[in-house]
Amino acid sequence: MVLPLVPLPSSVVERPGALVLAPSARIVADDTADAAASVLADVIAQRTGSRPEIVTGSARPGDFVLHRRAGTDDEATDDESYTVRIGDDVRIEGSATGLFYGIQTVRQLLTSEGDGWMLPHVEIDDAPRFEYRGVMLDVARTFFDVETVKAYIERASSLKFNRLHLHLTDDQGWRLQIDSRPLLTENGSATAVLGRPGGFYTKDDFREIVRYASAHHMIVVPEIDLPGHTHAIGLAHPEIMEAPVMNDALLAQAAELGQPLPIAGEPYLGWGVGHSSVKIHDEHTWEFLRDVLSEVADLTPGPYLHVGGDEALGTAPADFNAFIEQVTALVAGLGKTPMTWHEAGSALVAEGTIGQYWGSVAPSAAHAAEARRFTERGGGLVMSPSDTAYLDQKYDADFTVGLDWASLINLKTAYDWEPTAIIDDLSDDAILGVEAPLWSETIASLADIDQLFFPRAAALAETGWSRADSHDWASFQSRIASLDAVWDAAQWGGHRPTEIAWSNR
Incomplete structure (x- = not known):
C-alpha cells in the first residue's frame, strides 16, 4: 500500500x-x-x-x-x-x-x-536533511493576533517545520512593543494594508508566541526590516527617516491598483515597495537601532535576529552597504546570528551572517553573487526562491487570494526544485535549509492563510526534510492524497487541487 x-x-x-x-x-x-x-x-x-x-x-x-x-x-x-x-x-x-x-x-x-x-x-x-526548515508569516502588512499565529504554528509543526520567521515591521505597521520607544506602537501600529485593522504584540504576547512555538519544537526568528520597508517608523520617529522616494514601478503599481502613494507622517495603506529608508549616517538612527535591536534580542531566546536588507530601492548602493555592514555587526555584538535577505550580500556582512535567498530558481548573476557572499563570510544560505517557495503567490490566474508577480505556483511547481542546485559553485553544506514565506498583502484571515498554505507547504516541507534522492512527484501525489482526511480532522482548511485524488480515509 x-x-x-x-x-x-x-x-x-x-x-x-x-x-x-x-x-x-x-x-x-x-x-x-x-x-x-x-x-x-x-x-x-x-x-x-x-x-x-x-x-x-x-x-x-x-x-x-x-x-x-x-x-x-x-x-x-x-x-x-x-x-x-x-x-x-x-x-x-x-x-x-x-x-x-x-x-x-x-x-x-x-x-x-x-x-x-x-x-x-x-x-x-x-531524520531531516536540512537543519533549517522554516515558514514565515507577514504580520506587518496584515496583523494577525496571537491565536492565529498559534494556529499557524500548529499547521507548520505538523509538517516538521522547525523555524517560525515573523516579519514584524514594514511600511504598513510596527507590530512589537518596544519599551524604550513606545511611540512605535502608539503611532505606528494602528492600521494595516488597505486600511485593515492594525495591532501589535505586547512583550507578554510575544513571549507566549515563543513559548507556544517552543512547545511545538519551533524557533522564532524575529525580523525588523531595515533600512527600507520603514515608513511606519516615520509615524513615531520622523527625525530619523528620509523623505519617501518614488520609483517608476511604485508609481505604475499604485495607478494600476488604485492604491495611495506614501506620504511622510501618514499611515501607508498601499503595498508598493522601495520608497522608504532610515537616515543611514545619522547618529540618532543608530541610537534608535541599538535600543530596538537590543530589546528584540533580549526578548528572543532563539539564536537569530533578521534585519531585512531587501528592496532598498531609494538608497544609494554605497550607503546601503555601509548600513548593512554596521547593522549586522550590531546584531552579532548582541550575541545573535544576523540574518538578512540576499541583497545584503552586496555588503561586507558580519562574519557568520545567514542570507535568505528570495530570487528565482534561475538567478541573475547579481543575485547569485550576493548570495555567495554569505558563504564567503562564514555564514550560509536559507533558500526561499520566490517562484517556487512563496506561499503568497497564486496557484493559477483565477485563484481568489494571492499575488502573481513572481510566478503562478501550483503544487507541482512548489514540489519540483532542488535547494542546492540554484546557486552555482557552492558546496551542498552551504545551504542551511529552506523557508516558505507567506506575505500578507491579500490575506485577512486564518481561512485565507489555509488556502495558500495547504497543500503547498507540504511540498516545501518534503524539500526541507526528505533525502534528495527520494524526491519524486508521482510518489508525492500518491502520498499526499490521504492527508486531506488528516487536515479535515484538525479543522484545517485549504485548497485541494484536482491533480490529486484526495481521500477522506
Missing part, C-alpha cells in the same frame, strides 16, 4: 498486516516523555474521536509506547531523529523533538476502516 507520509521518512520498511486500534489502547510513558504523551493523546483524539489514557509501567499489546532517549533535552535544536515501530503495539523513540515528529508521522498513518481505525505494520527510521 502507499503510506500517506509527508515529508517522506529516510527509511520505511513495510511489514504484512496492520494493528487495529482497540478502545482499550493506552499511551505508556514515563515522566521524561509526559509532554509527548499529551501531544499523542490529543492527536489520537482529534483523529479518532477517542482519547486514550496515559499510564506508566508495562505495555500491553495494542498500546502506544513512548521512549525518550537519554541525554537529550527539550530544546528545538536537539536531535530531531526518531523511530516508529508498529507491530503488536506502537513504539516511538527519540529526543523530545524526535518524539514530537514521530507522533506527527503516526498522525498521518492512522487510517479509518469502517467504524474503526488501523495502523500499518511498519518500521520507520527518520
Whole structure:
C-alpha cells in the first residue's frame, strides 16, 4: 500500500498486516516523555474521536509506547531523529523533538476502516536533511493576533517545520512593543494594508508566541526590516527617516491598483515597495537601532535576529552597504546570528551572517553573487526562491487570494526544485535549509492563510526534510492524497487541487 507520509521518512520498511486500534489502547510513558504523551493523546483524539489514557509501567499489546532517549533535552535544536515501530503495539523513540515528529508521522498513518481505525505494520527510521526548515508569516502588512499565529504554528509543526520567521515591521505597521520607544506602537501600529485593522504584540504576547512555538519544537526568528520597508517608523520617529522616494514601478503599481502613494507622517495603506529608508549616517538612527535591536534580542531566546536588507530601492548602493555592514555587526555584538535577505550580500556582512535567498530558481548573476557572499563570510544560505517557495503567490490566474508577480505556483511547481542546485559553485553544506514565506498583502484571515498554505507547504516541507534522492512527484501525489482526511480532522482548511485524488480515509 502507499503510506500517506509527508515529508517522506529516510527509511520505511513495510511489514504484512496492520494493528487495529482497540478502545482499550493506552499511551505508556514515563515522566521524561509526559509532554509527548499529551501531544499523542490529543492527536489520537482529534483523529479518532477517542482519547486514550496515559499510564506508566508495562505495555500491553495494542498500546502506544513512548521512549525518550537519554541525554537529550527539550530544546528545538536537539536531535530531531526518531523511530516508529508498529507491530503488536506502537513504539516511538527519540529526543523530545524526535518524539514530537514521530507522533506527527503516526498522525498521518492512522487510517479509518469502517467504524474503526488501523495502523500499518511498519518500521520507520527518520531524520531531516536540512537543519533549517522554516515558514514565515507577514504580520506587518496584515496583523494577525496571537491565536492565529498559534494556529499557524500548529499547521507548520505538523509538517516538521522547525523555524517560525515573523516579519514584524514594514511600511504598513510596527507590530512589537518596544519599551524604550513606545511611540512605535502608539503611532505606528494602528492600521494595516488597505486600511485593515492594525495591532501589535505586547512583550507578554510575544513571549507566549515563543513559548507556544517552543512547545511545538519551533524557533522564532524575529525580523525588523531595515533600512527600507520603514515608513511606519516615520509615524513615531520622523527625525530619523528620509523623505519617501518614488520609483517608476511604485508609481505604475499604485495607478494600476488604485492604491495611495506614501506620504511622510501618514499611515501607508498601499503595498508598493522601495520608497522608504532610515537616515543611514545619522547618529540618532543608530541610537534608535541599538535600543530596538537590543530589546528584540533580549526578548528572543532563539539564536537569530533578521534585519531585512531587501528592496532598498531609494538608497544609494554605497550607503546601503555601509548600513548593512554596521547593522549586522550590531546584531552579532548582541550575541545573535544576523540574518538578512540576499541583497545584503552586496555588503561586507558580519562574519557568520545567514542570507535568505528570495530570487528565482534561475538567478541573475547579481543575485547569485550576493548570495555567495554569505558563504564567503562564514555564514550560509536559507533558500526561499520566490517562484517556487512563496506561499503568497497564486496557484493559477483565477485563484481568489494571492499575488502573481513572481510566478503562478501550483503544487507541482512548489514540489519540483532542488535547494542546492540554484546557486552555482557552492558546496551542498552551504545551504542551511529552506523557508516558505507567506506575505500578507491579500490575506485577512486564518481561512485565507489555509488556502495558500495547504497543500503547498507540504511540498516545501518534503524539500526541507526528505533525502534528495527520494524526491519524486508521482510518489508525492500518491502520498499526499490521504492527508486531506488528516487536515479535515484538525479543522484545517485549504485548497485541494484536482491533480490529486484526495481521500477522506
